[in-house]
Amino acid sequence: xxxxxxxxxxxxxxxxxxxxxxxxxxxxxxxxxxxxxxxxxxxxxxxxxxxxxxxxxxxxxxxxxxxxxxxxxxxxxxxxxxxxxxx
Numbered sequence: 001x002x003x004x005x006x007x008x009x010x011x012x013x014x015x016x017x018x019x020x021x022x023x024x025x026x027x028x029x030x031x032x033x034x035x036x037x038x039x040x041x042x043x044x045x046x047x048x049x050x051x052x053x054x055x056x057x058x059x060x061x062x063x064x065x066x067x068x069x070x071x072x073x074x075x076x077x078x079x080x081x082x083x084x085x086x087x
Contacts, residue, residue: 060079064072
């Protein structure tokens with residue numbers, strides 16, 4: 001989509017009488033860029049949160065590795081934070 005606009009801009013600018021509007025970023029493109037940035041930030045946050053949770057779980061498993069199986073998981077579950085729904 002963007003490359004076709006550049007091609008149009010270069011072909012129309014060859015006439016010498018163009019106003020140069022093709023070089024201006026439209027509101028739609030600006031919103032698209034903002035959306036992409038927000039999506040990338042959200043993805044990074046989720047990945048970091050997942051890594052942190054997995055590290056915490058591994059630490060807890062290591063801490064209780066000598067416990068009998070069922071007790072190990074009960075103790076791990078007891079140390080996990082309560083999950084709540086965010087509105």
